[in-house]
Amino acid sequence: MTANPPLLSVEGVSVAFRTRAGEVKALERVSFSVARGETIAIVGESGSGKSVTAQAIMGILDPAGRVAEGRIGFGGMDLLQATQRELADMRGRELAMIFQNPRGALNPIRTVGDQIADVLARHEHLKGPAARARAMEMLALVKITDPPRRLDAYPFELSGGMCQRVMIALALACRPALLIADEPTTGLDVTTQAAIMDLIDELGRSRGMATVLITHDLGLAAEHCRRIVVMHAGHVVEDAPAEALFAAPRHPYTARLLAATPRPGRHLADLASIPGGLPDLRRGDLGGCRFLDRCERAGEVCRAPTLVPVETMGASGHHRVLCAQPIGEELAA
Ligand SMILES: Nc1ncnc2c1ncn2[C@@H]1O[C@H](COP(=O)(O)OP(=O)(O)OP(=O)(O)O)[C@@H](O)[C@H]1O
Numbered sequence: 001m002t003a004n005p006p007l008l009s010v011e012g013v014s015v016a017f018r019t020r021a022g023e024v025k026a027l028e029r030v031s032f033s034v035a036r037g038e039t040i041a042i043v044g045e046s047g048s049g050k051s052v053t054a055q056a057i058m059g060i061l062d063p064a065g066r067v068a069e070g071r072i073g074f075g076g077m078d079l080l081q082a083t084q085r086e087l088a089d090m091r092g093r094e095l096a097m098i099f100q101n102p103r104g105a106l107n108p109i110r111t112v113g114d115q116i117a118d119v120l121a122r123h124e125h126l127k128g129p130a131a132r133a134r135a136m137e138m139l140a141l142v143k144i145t146d147p148p149r150r151l152d153a154y155p156f157e158l159s160g161g162m163c164q165r166v167m168i169a170l171a172l173a174c175r176p177a178l179l180i181a182d183e184p185t186t187g188l189d190v191t192t193q194a195a196i197m198d199l200i201d202e203l204g205r206s207r208g209m210a211t212v213l214i215t216h217d218l219g220l221a222a223e224h225c226r227r228i229v230v231m232h233a234g235h236v237v238e239d240a241p242a243e244a245l246f247a248a249p250r251h252p253y254t255a256r257l258l259a260a261t262p263r264p265g266r267h268l269a270d271l272a273s274i275p276g277g278l279p280d281l282r283r284g285d286l287g288g289c290r291f292l293d294r295c296e297r298a299g300e301v302c303r304a305p306t307l308v309p310v311e312t313m314g315a316s317g318h319h320r321v322l323c324a325q326p327i328g329e330e331l332a333a
Pocket of ligand 1: 062
């Protein structure tokens with residue numbers, strides 16, 4: 001546990017989507033927290049609920065989705081109780097998010113400089129030369145070469161890696177306390193990936209910015225994050241300090257992920273060794289454990305309708321697992 005109250009605390013958040021085929025229980029009682037200046041990773045297969053978690057925090061869930069229960073504390077306020085106006089004011093200023101597809105997130109018909117200036121005018125009331133100077137500073141910060149020229153460029157004139165850096169510059173322009181980075185380096189070449197991750201690390205150290213890194217890449221998570229939150233089918237199945245998680249995973253799903261990730265940089269999406277797929281999240285009888293059908297440790301005790309996370313305290317922090325028979329404990333007879 002951290003001595004100070006966390007900057008972000010997601011507490012028992014459940015999200016459901018209305019669809020023609022029934023209600024999708026996308027998140028169930030998701031909990032984790034992030035301290036100021038800390039970088040954590042959320043990892044899990046496609047469809048495990050990583051992006052929905054980020055959207056719930058940012059207040060940008062699809063209109064078909066609703067938060068059925070829970071609390072999202074951020075710097076002393078409950079984001080779920082905030083008005084749309086309060087949230088819009090927080091986004092960009094306190095809370096920022098970068099997405100996988102930078103071109104889609106940038107406005108194609110405004111120059112890079114104007115887009116950064118818009119954010120600065122809205123949140124910091126900076127205008128004219130002062131806004132331009134800060135925009136230039138931001139481009140230099142994200143290591144874009146020749147900032148004065150790039151300031152007047154349109155997104156289509158820049159490479160994918162440069163657009164990604166512009167999006168980071170936009171996200172960081174108002175010095176947010178929390179950055180949510182959803183697969184920020186997917187699709188970029190390895191050198192640009194490393195430069196962007198180094199930049200995020202550096203901003204954490206120099207500005208105390210906290211980061212939630214959403215990734216398929218366990219190697220990337222291990223390299224840059226102090227804690228790792230593992231999601232499976234809308235549940236947080238394990239939440240632990242990175243070194244404890246890699247040394248001794250307690251959830252059978254985490255163990256499978258790690259066994260299938262022998263080298264840093266290998267992608268979960270490429271793995272074939274985790275049997276079965278995610279359960280259909282519209283099923284009425286999902287039960288407490290959503291990994292049951294894929295788990296070699298499953299027994300009668302795992303069929304309980306609800307599961308209570310088990311928390312232990314290690315040298316590097318708390319270790320929480322959502323499993324009736326975590327690894328390291330005897331299987332029930
Ligand atoms: N608008 C929506 N309507 C219905 N279901 C949705 C909607 N958005 C997400 N879901 C469902 O919520 C679950 C979690 O999706 P989410 O996008 O968070 O997964 P993810 O872990 O981020 O996957 P990826 O790594 O592919 O981005 C999935 O079952 C998905 O189908």
